[in-house]
Amino acid sequence: MFSKLFNLLKVPIFGLFILFHISLEAFAQNSTIQFCPTLNNAPLTLNSWTYIPSMDDSVKLYTLKCYITNLIIQFEDSSYYSQADSYHLINMSDTSSLRLNLKDIPQKEIASISFIIGTDSTLNTSGILDGDLDPIKGMYWTWTSGYVNFKVEGSCMKCKSRNKEFKYHIGGYLQPYETFQKTKLIIALMSESQISINFNLDEFFKHVNLEDDVNLMTTGKKAHELSNSFPSLFTQKL
Amino acid sequence: MKKSATILIIGFFLILLFSFQYGKKENTSTNTAVEFYIPEGWPQPNYDFDKNTITKETIYLGRVLFYDAKLSRDGSTSCANCHLVYTGFTHVDHALSHGIEDRIGTRNSLSIINPAWQSSFMWDGAINHIEKQPLAPLTNFLEMDNNLDSLLIYLKSSPKYISLYEKAFGSDEEISIPKTSKAISHFMLQFNSYNSKYGKVMRNEPNYSFTKAEAQGYELFKKNCSSCHKEPLFSTNNFMSNGLPIDTTLMDGGRIKVTHRLEDSLLFRVPTLRNIEATYPYMHDGRFANLQMVLNHYVDQEKNTFNLSEELKPMHLSEKDKQNIILFLKTLTDMEFLRNKELNFPQ
Numbered sequence: 001m002f003s004k005l006f007n008l009l010k011v012p013i014f015g016l017f018i019l020f021h022i023s024l025e026a027f028a029q030n031s032t033i034q035f036c037p038t039l040n041n042a043p044l045t046l047n048s049w050t051y052i053p054s055m056d057d058s059v060k061l062y063t064l065k066c067y068i069t070n071l072i073i074q075f076e077d078s079s080y081y082s083q084a085d086s087y088h089l090i091n092m093s094d095t096s097s098l099r100l101n102l103k104d105i106p107q108k109e110i111a112s113i114s115f116i117i118g119t120d121s122t123l124n125t126s127g128i129l130d131g132d133l134d135p136i137k138g139m140y141w142t143w144t145s146g147y148v149n150f151k152v153e154g155s156c157m158k159c160k161s162r163n164k165e166f167k168y169h170i171g172g173y174l175q176p177y178e179t180f181q182k183t184k185l186i187i188a189l190m191s192e193s194q195i196s197i198n199f200n201l202d203e204f205f206k207h208v209n210l211e212d213d214v215n216l217m218t219t220g221k222k223a224h225e226l227s228n229s230f231p232s233l234f235t236q237k238l
Numbered sequence: 239m240k241k242s243a244t245i246l247i248i249g250f251f252l253i254l255l256f257s258f259q260y261g262k263k264e265n266t267s268t269n270t271a272v273e274f275y276i277p278e279g280w281p282q283p284n285y286d287f288d289k290n291t292i293t294k295e296t297i298y299l300g301r302v303l304f305y306d307a308k309l310s311r312d313g314s315t316s317c318a319n320c321h322l323v324y325t326g327f328t329h330v331d332h333a334l335s336h337g338i339e340d341r342i343g344t345r346n347s348l349s350i351i352n353p354a355w356q357s358s359f360m361w362d363g364a365i366n367h368i369e370k371q372p373l374a375p376l377t378n379f380l381e382m383d384n385n386l387d388s389l390l391i392y393l394k395s396s397p398k399y400i401s402l403y404e405k406a407f408g409s410d411e412e413i414s415i416p417k418t419s420k421a422i423s424h425f426m427l428q429f430n431s432y433n434s435k436y437g438k439v440m441r442n443e444p445n446y447s448f449t450k451a452e453a454q455g456y457e458l459f460k461k462n463c464s465s466c467h468k469e470p471l472f473s474t475n476n477f478m479s480n481g482l483p484i485d486t487t488l489m490d491g492g493r494i495k496v497t498h499r500l501e502d503s504l505l506f507r508v509p510t511l512r513n514i515e516a517t518y519p520y521m522h523d524g525r526f527a528n529l530q531m532v533l534n535h536y537v538d539q540e541k542n543t544f545n546l547s548e549e550l551k552p553m554h555l556s557e558k559d560k561q562n563i564i565l566f567l568k569t570l571t572d573m574e575f576l577r578n579k580e581l582n583f584p585q
Contacts, residue, residue: 010242127290127369128416128423135373136386136415142373144496145366174497220498 028104029193033071033113035090035098036237037064037199044201046092055205061154064092064201065139067132067147069123069180070116071100076109086115087123089132089139090199110187113195117230118149118180124173139171146172146219149179150230152204161214168208170226172219179219179227185236196237203232269293269406274354277432278441280470283354285368285427292424295406298584300425302402303372303418305583308392310382314338317375317422320347323581326513327351327429333524337381344380344488346524349517350429351510351575357475361506361522362493372422373415386415393418431512431575432470439569440470448569455566458559462536465549466508472570477505480550481541485523492522504545515571529567533560 037044040052044061051058068090071083083102091097123133124146133140139148148171155164172179187195207229216222272294274287303309307316320335321327327350329335335347345361359365365374375381376389393399393413403413406421436456438446448456459467468474477493484490484504493502506522520526526535537553537560555563575581 010246014242014246125366127286127367128373128419130414130416134415135370135419136390138386140373142370142377142386144364145370177498219496 029107031102031105031193031195033100033102034194034196035068035100035199036196037092037098037201039201041202044092052202052205054202055156055210057156057158057210059154059156059205059210061092061152061201063151063153065148065151066090066117066199067119067139067149068100068115068117069119070114071102072114073102073105073110074112074114075106076111079106079108081105085131087119087132089137110190110195112184112186114182114184116180116182117234118171118227119147119173120180121173121178123147141171144219146174149227152201156210158211159214160211166210166214167217168215168226169217170223172223174219177220177224179223181227181230183231183234185234187236188238198235198237200233200235204229269295272297272428274427275430277437277470280432281355284357284475285354287354290420292427293406295402296421296424297428299399299402299406300421300423301581301584302398303422304425309376309384309389310338311384311388312338315382317372318583320375320381321350323578324516324576325349326431326517326576328517330516330518333519335381337375337378338383341380341383343378344490345522346519348507348509349513350426351431351512352471353429354427355471355475358507362496363477363507364496368423368426369416369420371426372419389418390415428581429575431572433574434512434572435569436566437572449565451562451565452569453566454559455562455564456569458555458563459566462551462553462555463511463563465551466547467511472511473508475507477502477507478547478549479504479506479542479545480536481543481546482521482525482535483540483542485525488523490522501545504542505547511567512570513572513576515568516576529564530560533563 039050039059039061042050044064046061046064049058049060066089067087069087071086071088073081073083075081081102088100089097119133123129128135133147135142139151140146141148148169150170151168153165153167156166157164159166170179185197204226207226213222216226269291270293272292274283274292276283304317304321307313307319309316315338319337320329322329328347333346335343335345337343348359348361353359353368356368357366359368359371360374365371373386376384377386390413393403399413403417407417411417435446435448439448466474466476466478466480479492482504491503493505494500496502514520514529518526518528520529520532526532533555536550537555541550
């Protein structure tokens with residue numbers, strides 16, 4: 001009797017098996033998160049002077065680098081996708097690094113995305129790490145263990161330093177002066193599989209006084225206070 | 239019926255097979271893993287040996303790197319310049335250590351002894367993991383004054399290193415900074431000292447016993463020094479102040495440089511006393527040329543009371559007592575370690 005049953009069901013069972021496998025792939029997709037650095041409400045271009053009204057000063061940026069880690073996508077149905085090995089160095093000098101490719105995201109409606117701007121304690125206290133966390137990337141302090149979470153360097157007209165240069169290397173993980181910040185972006189309805197995020201430098205420059213403080217390259221209170229502005233730098237681009 | 243059943247089963251196993259291709263790559267090399275020996279009664283080391291495979295090949299690469307002066311910007315200074323095996327992997331006769339071009343540093347180089355038990359490195363604990371430690375002197379302006387890009391160029395252009403990295407890490411991966419720093423740390427993790435006279439006496443080995451003076455010194459040590467210099471490592475991972483008056487030419491705040499907390503001002507790590515006879519001068523700035531001066535500080539001299547550690551109690555010791563403590567401290571010298579050919583210049 002069983003062999004007869006099996007005979008009847010073998011094709012549908014096999015068919016269902018294949019269908020199931022195909023369907024799993026149909027419900028997943030590849031998405032991208034595109035970071036769009038801006039200055040004075042326009043796309044940022046390195047090495048070009050930009051007048052910033054709030055500072056009444058012009059700046060020219062040579063370097064903009066920032067760590068984005070621990071990326072989590074929350075869906076409307078309360079489920080979430082947590083990216084594995086989630087640490088990325090976004091570097092204005094390397095435009096491909098501004099785009100994060102996410103593989104096999106469930107094809108559901110996205111409610112919000114969370115990430116950490118910078119590197120958390122775990123990444124800072126592990127052994128020596130590779131990829132975007134390799135010290136060769138120039139975002140690692142060899143003299144005191146810890147990552148530079150956010151690096152911006154450039155010139156400003158009002159700067160009184162040599163070559164009118166300013167350097168902000170904001171880093172450190174030791175409490176109470178940690179400089180990594182969590183943020184969560186509520187995502188408005190989008191039709192494409194790409195999420196664009198404005199990386200607004202104007203917000204950062206609101207908190208620095210380039211005339212008086214031209215360099216910050218150590219851990220401590222100042223770095224920590226500046227890092228409080230990080231979440232305000234990132235908003236969804238609609 | 240049999241045919242379609244067979245297709246089903248084969249299909250099932252094929253899918254299973256494909257799902258395993260994302261599994262771990264097997265290490266097919268024939269590298270010899272090196273076990274880490276923990277002496278009986280010692281605490282567990284801080285370094286996670288379960289997570290990291292230390293092999294003869296990674297150790298040898300680290301050893302070659304450690305003794306290579308070309309890692310410094312001008313090819314003059316290797317790690318061994320300040321960290322010499324004969325003197326407990328520090329160097330003697332320098333209050334403040336010096337690097338390339340006769341640049342004088344800000345502190346006395348620390349000995350590297352039993353580092354697997356350390357949770358942080360440097361006098362102020364600025365480095366939180368041994369794998370990261372080599373990068374600090376490599377890039378310090380006063381020490382080896384190199385940069386990571388130049389270092390990689392040198393390593394990648396050397397047939398000797400290409401071969402050594404391949405042997406240590408496999409042929410499908412490039413020479414990198416993490417591999418370099420790791421290899422050096424694997425070598426440093428071999429700097430273990432537990433065969434001093436003291437060690438043999440503690441283990442009741444035949445023909446080894448303290449002299450009367452050494453035994454008295456040990457008793458005095460336990461009463462007066464062991465609150466900070468705890469056995470068997472003769473150090474802790476804590477930062478303390480032992481009341482040294484501030485050297486105004488250096489203005490070295492110690493641990494506060496790392497944490498920015500006022501309560502950490504003037505605190506420095508408690509260094510090990512193992513092989514102390516061979517690692518003069520003493521303290522973070524090398525201000526004491528010999529052990530007599532150290533004991534005079536602890537017993538007779540006025541202390542800077544700011545942030546003075548409460549473990550440090552007044553010591554009432556006679557000159558004879560001081561001598562006996564010094565004689566005991568000399569039993570911490572481990573000639574097997576200081577003369578270990580495996581830790582010396584690679585042949």
